[in-house]
Amino acid sequence: MIAFHYPPMRGSSGIQRTLTFSQHLPQHGWQPLLLSAQPRAYANSGADQLAEIPAGMVVRRAFALDTSRHLALGGRYPLLLALPDRWVTWLLGAVPAGLGLVRRHRPALIWSTYPIATAHLIGLALHRLTGLPWVADLRDPMTDHDYPAHPLTRRVYRWIERQTIARCSVAVCTTPGAIQTYRARFPDIPAERYALIENGYDEANFAQAGDAAPAGRTGAAANAADYADTSAAPAPTPPPAPLTLVHSGVIYPSERDPRPLFAALAELQRAGHISPQRLRVVLRATGHDDYLRPLLREYGIEQMVSLAPHIAYRAALGEMLGAGGLLVLQAANCNHQIPAKLYEYFRAGRPILALTDAAGDTAAALRKAGIDTVAQLDSREDIMHQLLRFLTLAEAGQAPLASAAAVAASSRAARSAQLGELLDRVALRAQAAGRALPRAGSKEGAP
Incomplete structure (x- = not known):
């Protein structure tokens, strides 16, 4: 090998x-x-x-x-x-x-x-x-x-x-x-x-990562046996306020361009629909912090969006297990790719907001898993609409999660x-x- x-x-x-x-x-x-x-x-x-x-x-x-x-x-x-x-x-x-x-x-x-x-x-x-x-x-x-x-x-x-x-x-x-x-x-x-x-995803890593999830938020982390019964998906649980939306991994300036997301967050903040008291976005181990930091200042969202350093792999899985939601970024120029972390997101059992092209393989995998909280990455207006919908569903504990069958197969x-x-x-x-x-x-x- x-x-x-x-x-x-x-x-x-x-x-x-x-x-x-x-x-x-x-x-x-x-x-x-x-x-x-x-x-x-x-x-x-x-x-x-x-x-x-x-x-x-x-x-x-x-x-x-x-x-x-x-x-x-x-x-x-x-x-x-x-x-x-x-x-x-x-x-x-x-x-x-x-x-x-x-x-x-x-x-x-x-x-x-x-x-x-x-x-x-x-x-x-x-x-x-x-x-x-x-x-x-x-x-x-x-x-x-x-x-x-x-x-x-x-x-x-x-x-x-x-x-x-x-x-x-x-x-x-x-x-x-x-x-x-x-x-x-x-x-x-x-x-x-x-x-x-x-x-x-690897089940053994998730089994050990459960200890790293914040207290009171590990209910989404089922054992492998819980997924053996594919007749029922894990039940959504409403997150505490503010909801923490985590992106775990590299953000490429082209393939995962976050500027439309930042513009949407800034507009929703100006309109009073969201605030740091309602939503926190954590960008973990982006690999391009020096590029992203000035953008956060430019859009005026540095109180809502934070850049977080790399942490050990199982700690990152624990963060996924404890998040209020998980964020996917994938541009249309990567329509024939699926981020590897998407399958870990499925296993984490948390709501997923995906900003990607509806015609791509990533969106198809999400639909197959039963998740429809998807917006076009290059559209500020679509992101604004779907983000508010996602927040409303997640806050009520009604956001769709990956089906148990999709998790088991992954x-x-x-x-x-x-x-x-x-x-x-x-x-x-x-x-x-x-x-x-x-x-x-x-x-x-x-x-």
Whole structure:
């Protein structure tokens, strides 16, 4: 498993996808070997999730630098030192480290995961050098007509994308829209080359996060057994005043542009419909506080909206469990993506206000879960209308919550079972073609 995002890295929801796969896959007959980067490559790291790495699992951390921090002079560096991304030096350490893992442990296949494009370069190199089948966890489309922004970077990304789709055994996406995008982009690739494995939440983390929720607000945090009965959704509970609306995670200035929301909050405040005594908005670990802080002053809403620092993952889940409401921001240019935290929001059992495009995959997932408190992210007027509706429903304890069936289907245990079945199919096909090596610890020729 080739993954840049893995503990002790902090601050990315992508960490949880690989971490929980590595925890659950042994239950489905697969023992992961984890190939990651040396911690110095991470701008934000900590020990809070290291204990969650399965005991005895092989974890190889290969040489890697962050070009912007380690190779820059005066804060500047040549673009060629950051193609396809700032962690391209990881390629130099990971390929020989990966070859060593292959020789020592004789794995059945290779799995690499985005959003660090270098991870797929490593997967491509190891696939070409060893002949092992390769599962590429693309998650979302790597490119768009204007992404990445720099033309040369976009050209390199597109080359990696083409090579990955053409050479991998299966390309895994996290949304139906991403698969549609790739099928349209590469019409000669057979449909069976793609697989859907969505993001999700981990029940064990929520079970421990319940202790971190504020007193009197943990009723929404049910056990896994509570979701086994899919005939009933968790009951809404009215929040105390003021209602606290939490956005947990990065706010990208383009893909999650909060300015229409800030304008709506300012207008509603001027009209006397909301105030800091009725509503508090917490933007947790935005990654762009320096960009957002002047905007809050410009719109005059700094008493209502606060920028909160990064906290440990389970503490963040505890905050979700205790929130009066949870906020989603997702622009129309990300219609084929679903924020990974949405599934954690479902599990938290709190009302959700989603500012996103009605035609996108995020809105479709919300509707499927039974949630209709959705407004267009780029429309101040729509946000004003839906925000007041959301507040009225939440204050009365009547806001719609994700159905129990949607919550149960979104667990990472269920997603890991899907991945285990997919790996079985890939290994069987490779063995039938006489290409795959047996998994470490398995009988010769076993899938």
